[in-house]
Amino acid sequence: VVNISSEKTVTGRTNWDGALRESQRVNGMGSGVIVDERGYIVTNAHVVDKVTSLRVRLTNGNTFDATTIGIDRTNDLALIKIDADRRLHVIPLGDSERLRVGDWVLAIGNPLAYEHTVTVGVDSAKGRKLFSMDRDSSLDNFIQTDAAINPGNSGGPLLNARGEAIGINSAISVAGQGI
Numbered sequence: 001v002v003n004i005s006s007e008k009t010v011t012g013r014t015n016w017d018g019a020l021r022e023s024q025r026v027n028g029m030g031s032g033v034i035v036d037e038r039g040y041i042v043t044n045a046h047v048v049d050k051v052t053s054l055r056v057r058l059t060n061g062n063t064f065d066a067t068t069i070g071i072d073r074t075n076d077l078a079l080i081k082i083d084a085d086r087r088l089h090v091i092p093l094g095d096s097e098r099l100r101v102g103d104w105v106l107a108i109g110n111p112l113a114y115e116h117t118v119t120v121g122v123d124s125a126k127g128r129k130l131f132s133m134d135r136d137s138s139l140d141n142f143i144q145t146d147a148a149i150n151p152g153n154s155g156g157p158l159l160n161a162r163g164e165a166i167g168i169n170s171a172i173s174v175a176g177q178g179i
Helices: none
Strands: 001-009 023-038 041-042 053-057 063-072 077-081 104-109 118-126 142-145 156-161 165-168
Touching: 001 041, 023 104, 023 165, 053 077, 104 142
Parallel strands: none
Antiparallel strands: 001 023, 001 053, 023 041, 041 077, 053 063, 063 077, 104 118, 104 156, 118 142, 156 165
């Protein structure tokens, strides 16, 4: 699991008084999961979309510039790549179809800039639709968990009890504490 930091330039936003302000640099953060030993990392599209710079920090503290390989905005997924000087450890992939409501899950990420945080919960529901997101809800098929997910967890893995990645942490419900 990696820490992702980004920077993007935002223009055309207005101040609280309605005055148009000039372009502004905005920093972002998120998480990602190494899926190939050559440096391919899966994260959320909203973590890396339209960024001007992208950096990845590994658990050993090494930091690399990253390149966006592809973005799927509909499913909020992205693939990025770093050029590491060695083969990287890959998280094993599991099968989310085998997950059952009530099974234990772990969420790993960098919530609120606390690196490599693990939270534990259960699979609360499968096939959940997220009506509050601006997207085609017919594509929603989310795993709902009560494992704590906070800003910065986006892009990190949701693991089953065997330590296999079965999902990517994507969203929180601001209406529901702990969902």
